[in-house]
Amino acid sequence: MMYDNGLAELLECDGFPDDKDIESCKRKLLEVFSEVQVNSMVEAVLESREKDKESNINEIDEEQDQSLEPNVNEGKESAASSVTSKIALAIVCILVVVVVNMVVRLNIKMANDLKQNTVSESEYDDNQIVGCIVHAGEYTYINQNGVVIETSTNEIYDDVLCIYGVHVESVQTGYKLNTEDATVLNDILTVLQLINKYDMQFDRVRYEFGFVLYRNGIRIIMGNIDGFEFKLRHLGAILSELEGKKGNLDMSQYNESNCNVIFKVNKEE
CATH class of the missing domain: 3.40.50.10960 (Rossmann fold)
Structure with a gap:
């Protein structure tokens, strides 16, 4: 789906996403979700990327303190783990947004049904004989x-x-x-x-x-x-x-x- 690709762009791009990447993601998401939902989802992903960035910096500092020799295998495992985490996060974000969207639609439907019932029953509320x-x-x-x-x-x-x-x-x-x-x-x-x-x-x-x-x-x-x-x-x-x-x-x-x-x-x- 288009919004899957949009999230993937933010999660898998090299470095921190720039404004162009963010706007491209939003356009794809807006084809399915409301603006409020899109903004919330993008903010959650960007926040996650920011935390990953800080975590990676801390890990690099620790590795440099321990040894100056690169470990190729550990680097590959770390990269694979990072991609897996990003994919998992993307799936979770999509599921959360879909569930929220379903709940919002259900609430709207329930509100409309209640309004219709109230209108149809309102004429029976008054038992005063005229x-x-x-x-x-x-x-x-x-x-x-x-x-x-x-x-x-x-x-x-x-x-x-x-x-x-x-x-x-x-x-x-x-x-x-x-x-x-x-x-x-x-x-x-x-x-x-x-x-x-x-x-x-x-x-x-x-x-x-x-x-x-x-x-x-x-x-x-x-x-x-x-x-x-x-x-x-x-x-x-x-x-x-x-x-x-x-x-x-x-x-x-x-x-x-x-x-x-x-x-x-x-x-x-």
């Missing part, structure tokens, strides 16, 4: 993400706002409510959030290709989700003027440029 979808005689209680928390054939919580008229495909506790149109569920969750934001009370809500709110005998036609918050923000003041009356309040066309509303009193009144 609304109830009534369909086919069944009450389905959902959290702020539309996940089903509880189901019943009877109304369990009288303080939870109920929404009627939603076409439900399937219901499974712990999973997001499956509606015929996914955008409808998102709009319902937005409406529930806004009602809670402005701390308003309603008897019930019906979805009829738009939202209709019911409160104290008044049927409030809000229309679709567009401009819903603006209408809701002004609805309190309008209802205070209609206190004690019953009828239909049409706010479907109510917006910043058209602040007119239509209220029709029930005939029985």
Whole structure:
């Protein structure tokens, strides 16, 4: 492999490696490993070469003190031992880097898996009920993400706002409510959030290709989700003027440029 050759160049070159040898080694190693890993590995090899250099100097000094006559056989054995040590060191360095690389990749994979699991499970962490979808005689209680928390054939919580008229495909506790149109569920969750934001009370809500709110005998036609918050923000003041009356309040066309509303009193009144 290229990075094998790169390490070999540093370990087997005559004398201490120069800058050219070091850069050549790094280029080959970078084809496989990261820059941080390459720098660590090269530093380890250079440090080893520096120690070998010091050791060789000490050995030479000792040999000169003992005898001035060269021993050819000992020199060959020493050279062979040095090459063997360098090869062994190269193999160890390669193995260490490979293992470190595998551990880093494994840690990254585990972190990504944990992140994915956290994201996928986050919508199940909140068991606070924000609304109830009534369909086919069944009450389905959902959290702020539309996940089903509880189901019943009877109304369990009288303080939870109920929404009627939603076409439900399937219901499974712990999973997001499956509606015929996914955008409808998102709009319902937005409406529930806004009602809670402005701390308003309603008897019930019906979805009829738009939202209709019911409160104290008044049927409030809000229309679709567009401009819903603006209408809701002004609805309190309008209802205070209609206190004690019953009828239909049409706010479907109510917006910043058209602040007119239509209220029709029930005939029985």
